[in-house]
Amino acid sequence: xxxxxPRLYPDELLYSGIARYHQRMSNPSFKQTIEDLYGDxxxxxxxxxxxxxxxxxxxxxxGYTVEKLLKEHTLLPYYISFLAEExxxxxxxxxxxxxxxxxxxxxxxxxxxxxxxxxxxxxxxACYIEDIKEYGEPYWHRVHQLPGVLVCPQHHKALSKSxxxxxxxxxxxxxxxxxxxINEGQVFLSYNPEEWxxxxxxxEQSEILLNGQKQQNGFESLNEKYTExxxxxxxxxxxxKKKISKIIDEFKRYYSEEFLQHxxxxxxxxxxxxxxxxxxxxxxxxFHPLRHILVLKFLNADIEMKSCDTVYLPFGSSPWPxxxxxxxxxxxxxxxxxxxxxxxxxxxxxxxxxxFCGFIYARQGPDKTPDDRYRRGRVKSFxxxxxxxxxxxxxxxxxxxxxxxxLGVDPGTVKNQLSKAKQDKKEPNKKVNxxxxxxxxxxxxxxxxxxxxxxxxxxxxxxSRDYSWxxxxxxxxxxxxxxxxxxxxxxxxxxxxxxxDQKLSKIVEKSIKEIKCYDEPIKISxxxxxxxxxxxxxxxxxxNKMPQTKMVLLKYLETTEQFQIRRLEWAAKxxxxxxxxxxxxxxxxxxxxxxxxxxxxxxxxxxxxxxxxLFVANLKRKHE
Numbered sequence: 001x002x003x004x005x006p007r008l009y010p011d012e013l014l015y016s017g018i019a020r021y022h023q024r025m026s027n028p029s030f031k032q033t034i035e036d037l038y039g040d041x042x043x044x045x046x047x048x049x050x051x052x053x054x055x056x057x058x059x060x061x062x063g064y065t066v067e068k069l070l071k072e073h074t075l076l077p078y079y080i081s082f083l084a085e086e087x088x089x090x091x092x093x094x095x096x097x098x099x100x101x102x103x104x105x106x107x108x109x110x111x112x113x114x115x116x117x118x119x120x121x122x123x124x125x126a127c128y129i130e131d132i133k134e135y136g137e138p139y140w141h142r143v144h145q146l147p148g149v150l151v152c153p154q155h156h157k158a159l160s161k162s163x164x165x166x167x168x169x170x171x172x173x174x175x176x177x178x179x180x181x182i183n184e185g186q187v188f189l190s191y192n193p194e195e196w197x198x199x200x201x202x203x204e205q206s207e208i209l210l211n212g213q214k215q216q217n218g219f220e221s222l223n224e225k226y227t228e229x230x231x232x233x234x235x236x237x238x239x240x241k242k243k244i245s246k247i248i249d250e251f252k253r254y255y256s257e258e259f260l261q262h263x264x265x266x267x268x269x270x271x272x273x274x275x276x277x278x279x280x281x282x283x284x285x286x287f288h289p290l291r292h293i294l295v296l297k298f299l300n301a302d303i304e305m306k307s308c309d310t311v312y313l314p315f316g317s318s319p320w321p322x323x324x325x326x327x328x329x330x331x332x333x334x335x336x337x338x339x340x341x342x343x344x345x346x347x348x349x350x351x352x353x354x355x356f357c358g359f360i361y362a363r364q365g366p367d368k369t370p371d372d373r374y375r376r377g378r379v380k381s382f383x384x385x386x387x388x389x390x391x392x393x394x395x396x397x398x399x400x401x402x403x404x405x406x407l408g409v410d411p412g413t414v415k416n417q418l419s420k421a422k423q424d425k426k427e428p429n430k431k432v433n434x435x436x437x438x439x440x441x442x443x444x445x446x447x448x449x450x451x452x453x454x455x456x457x458x459x460x461x462x463x464s465r466d467y468s469w470x471x472x473x474x475x476x477x478x479x480x481x482x483x484x485x486x487x488x489x490x491x492x493x494x495x496x497x498x499x500x501d502q503k504l505s506k507i508v509e510k511s512i513k514e515i516k517c518y519d520e521p522i523k524i525s526x527x528x529x530x531x532x533x534x535x536x537x538x539x540x541x542x543x544n545k546m547p548q549t550k551m552v553l554l555k556y557l558e559t560t561e562q563f564q565i566r567r568l569e570w571a572a573k574x575x576x577x578x579x580x581x582x583x584x585x586x587x588x589x590x591x592x593x594x595x596x597x598x599x600x601x602x603x604x605x606x607x608x609x610x611x612x613x614l615f616v617a618n619l620k621r622k623h624e
Contacts, residue, residue, distance in 0.1 A: 002036065002059050009131070009139050011210075014056075014073040015047045016140035019175035030173045043098070044172040047121065047145060048075040049105060052098030066096050071212060075142060079108050081209040082222070083286050102584050103594075111584070112591035114275075115147050115264040115288040118166050122159040123178055124152035138178040146206045148263040148290040151196075153203040169585075195259050198297060202263070205293045205303045226280060229299040238342035238349050242280055251276060254298050265291055273531065314340065314349040314366035316373060323376045324359035325408030326389035331374070350377075358383020379409075382417070390417060437474060440466045445481065452483050459483075501546035507533055508549055512556045521570050523563040524556050564592050565603045572607045583608055583615025 006024065008017045022033040031041045038055045057066045070076050070092060080088035087107075094104040105111050121140060128138045143149060144159055145166065151158055162181035168174065230236045235247050252267060260266045267274045279287045279295060296302060319333035339352040343364060352362040363377030386407065393403045400411040407414065447463040459482065460467045470478040511532045515522050522528055526543070530536030543550050558566070571589035575581050586607065587594060596604065608615060 005037075005060050005064075008064070008073055009135055011141050011143060012073060013047060013140045013142050013145065014050055014069055015045060015175060016177065017073065018045070019177040020137070020139065022175050023177050023180075030175060033175070034173055041173075045168045045175055047140075047166055047168065048117065049079075049095060049108075050074060051095050051104060054096045055098065070095060073142070075146065075210065077212040078146060078206065078210040078289055079110070081289050082292055083108075087286065106587075106594060109286065109288075111588035113288050115290050117147055118145060118161070120161040121145060121164045121166055121176075121178075121181070122161050123181075124155055124157055125160055126155040126157055127152060128178070140178050143203070143207045143210055146210065146290075147288070148265075148293070149203045149206050150263070151199045151203050153200070153207045156200055195256065198255065198259065201297050202290070202293055205296065206289070208303045209289055209293075223281075226295065226299065229301055230280070233299070237347070238340055244277055244280070247280065248274065248276060251298055255294065260294075263290065265294055315351040316367055320353050321374055322355040322357065322359060323353075323361055323374065323408070324355060324357055324383065324386055325406065326386040327355075327357045327359065329357070352380065355383070357385040359386060387417070387421070390414070391421075394418065440469055441474070441477070444470060444478070448481055448483070456482055456485065497542075497545045501548045504535070504538075504546060505548040505552045509552050509556075512552075521563070521567050523560075524558045526553060526557070529553065561597055561599050564590070564596070564600045567591065568600070568603050568607060581608065581611045583611075 004024075006017060006020045008014070018033065018037065021037070022030060025033065025036070027033045027036070030045075034043050034045075035041045037059055038052055039059070040052075040055070043052050043055075053066050053069050057064055057069060074095070076091060076095060080091055083091070091104055091107055094107060102111065110117075122144045123138070123140065124144060127141060127144075131138045143153060149159070162178070164176045164181055165171070227236055227240065227242065230242060230247065233250070235243050235250065237243065248267065257266065265275070267276060275287065275291060276295070279291060293303070315338055318336050318338065320335040320338060321331050322329055322334045324330055335353045335355050337354070339354075341350050341352070342348065343350050346364070349365045350362055351365055352360065354360045358381060359379075360381040360383070361376050361379050363375055365372075367373060390403065390407060393406060398406070400414045403414045404411045444463060444466045447459055447466070451458040451462050467478070508529055511529050512524055515524060515528060515532055526539050527536065530539040539549075539553075543553070567590040568586065571586055572581060575585055575589060583604070586604065592600070
């Protein structure tokens, strides 16, 4: 156990505490400091997610447990806020036990994520002064190093950047205290007031995540809350389908393109499957916390999603009143269920309410005031109670106007319903006269012989009176005499699939070549091609009707391994233009995990030959 280790300050990075320890001990080298703390000179430094914490906790006094270091002095609580419990637990284990440098970053998906860490360590000038007054020295704050946090959540001032690189890949065994850095200036020079408020929101909500104040939500629960908030903004249909195109347009209006680009969350116009699409669908994978924060701001909610907790009910909750004025329970809350559909013209919700008395009415929502619950739109069915009351009033000799006032309808409706009731009262059938039956049968047989070739419709049209009479009184005999129904001619296909196949095959081949020319590789799949040419449904459902198009697709479609190999070649070419090629950088750019198949392993081995043989030796291979 170490005799002396500086006390870690509130929200201080573990990296900062080790830097201050090195400064106080005046060790001749950083590796000596690492050996003092970890008992091994090969442990690498990391600003955000350091590993081998169990070794470090064993060297320090009992006040610093592994859990305390993880929770209060690393960025791990921020990154596991939206993770499944199993995945978060695995990240904890990696940081405790210690694995190769970058292992926890790969597990959390940070290597392949487009949201990047800041280039340099940052600090708040106001916090700098306050820390010197209270603790006698400044230190690196965790919250200032989070992606997208460009202002201090406490002082609402733009952060200043130092000359210390955030990434430790070029100085894996170095630790630099804040007191020794050179001020490089503030991150931002100017932003409009609205975007400035967005930056403050991002900083404050990021700090809440970092401090572990957010309750864990499962993927299903999170998606339900997002859906309810979108519904309140009119961005979800009554059936629950999200209006993705409209959401994207509204999101782009809410955040400027420059703002999103600056924090690494841009939405490209030419891509139909953006990160926002995937996040708002039922998420199978985790997404960067910064993206969740942006979505929450757009939905006018906070990290606790308090405004999302209430379920969207356009007509309120049950029970609802029965609006049948003929019933004794008129106005009472007797209806327990409401069927919600959408208006064809306005797309607004329409509620249909059915009472046990048979009275069914519908009205358009959503309700805006409590009085709207007693608003009746169209009556779909009056029910037996209403009709019985109508009959009683008729027998009493009431006028149409009086009956209408009593029943809660207009006089025209009363007249219509009385007329229908009169028609429905069928008179007893008169006994069929044998002579009339024989006469009508004879005439119908003559008509059938005359129009037999033309079919049943022609016979009915030629002698409609006898046909109708026999249909009511002697239907069985009539159907025995009529000719067989003519088979309907097969309809001519409306789509010329052969012609469409020829045209589409050329479009598909051209589309595949265009996709391959993108700056960043996209896997050649039926879905990708369908999205590119805006014919996703056609290719998904009718590909078998277009053999030529199918042949072109089969020629170019890529397996996962083939796509990974192509991404590796692209990544290697891109990295060589900027920096020296190494293994972890190659996998990060290519977006590939460290567990690969044999063919992908061979490609990595070929690309890293004479560059990073040690990385290749430690690479895992899947058993095929």
